[in-house]
Amino acid sequence: MIILKTDREIKLMREAGRIVAQSHELVSKLIKPGISTKELDRAVEEFIKSKNAIPAFKGYQGFPASICASINDEVVHGIPSQRTVQEGDIISIDIGAVIDGYYGDGAKTFCVGKVDKEKKKLIEVTKKSFYEGIKFAKEGYRLSDISHAVQDYVESEGFSVVRDFVGHGIGTNMHEDPQVPNFGKPNKGPRLQKGMVLAVEPMVNAGTYHVRILQNDWTVVTCDGKPSSHYEHSFAITDGEPYLLTVL
Ligand code: MG
Numbered sequence: 001m002i003i004l005k006t007d008r009e010i011k012l013m014r015e016a017g018r019i020v021a022q023s024h025e026l027v028s029k030l031i032k033p034g035i036s037t038k039e040l041d042r043a044v045e046e047f048i049k050s051k052n053a054i055p056a057f058k059g060y061q062g063f064p065a066s067i068c069a070s071i072n073d074e075v076v077h078g079i080p081s082q083r084t085v086q087e088g089d090i091i092s093i094d095i096g097a098v099i100d101g102y103y104g105d106g107a108k109t110f111c112v113g114k115v116d117k118e119k120k121k122l123i124e125v126t127k128k129s130f131y132e133g134i135k136f137a138k139e140g141y142r143l144s145d146i147s148h149a150v151q152d153y154v155e156s157e158g159f160s161v162v163r164d165f166v167g168h169g170i171g172t173n174m175h176e177d178p179q180v181p182n183f184g185k186p187n188k189g190p191r192l193q194k195g196m197v198l199a200v201e202p203m204v205n206a207g208t209y210h211v212r213i214l215q216n217d218w219t220v221v222t223c224d225g226k227p228s229s230h231y232e233h234s235f236a237i238t239d240g241e242p243y244l245l246t247v248l
Contacts, residue, residue, distance in 0.1 A: 056096025
C-alpha cells in the first residue's frame, strides 16, 4: 500500500533530506587518497547526530554503520572499514537520516583524485539517468514511466542498470511501497499522485548488470569486476514538478 504524505510530513522529510545532502557535502570535502571508509562513516555519524537526527542505516537489518561506502566494482551496501580509497577510485556513499520518525535517503558517487574517462562518464550517466527518470515524476504518469526512462537513457550510453536492487517509497520507514525499478516497460504500475514520496536510485554498471553479494552478506559487487555508480534522491510528487528532498 502506498502511503500518501501530508504537507507537514513532507516538511519533516525535507529536513531529514537536507541533513543527508549536508552529509554528502561533508563527504565531498573529506574524500582524498588515503582516507578510510571508516573515517568517512564516523564523520557523517557525528554530523547527523549533531543535527539532532538519527543515522537511518545504523542497525537497519543489522547493518553496522551510518553510511554505505561502495568502491569501484562495489555496487551498493559496502561496509565502512579500515580500507582506504586510492587515486583513481570511485566511491558511492549512500546516507540516510531520520527526523521525528521521518526518513531521508540519498546517494552520490565521488571521484578520488583523477579517475579515468570511463569512470567519469559512468558517474555522469548515472546522475543524468536520475534526472531523465524524474521527468516522468509527475501526476498523471505511471510509476514505470520513471523506470523506463532511466533504463532507456543508461543503455543508450552503453552501460547497464542493475536489476536486483531497486528504489522505493519512503516515509516513516526507509523502505515503503512501491518498489521503483530502474528498468522496465513504460505505462505500468500505479499512477503517480501528489503526496507520494519516492527514492529513485539508479545503480549503473559499466559492464554486465549481473551482481553478486559478498560473504559478509551485505556488499553487492558486479559479477565482471567492472565499476558501478549510484545516484539517489528522495522526492515528493506534487501537482507540478517533483520536490527534491535530499538537497541543500
Ligand atoms: Mg534508497
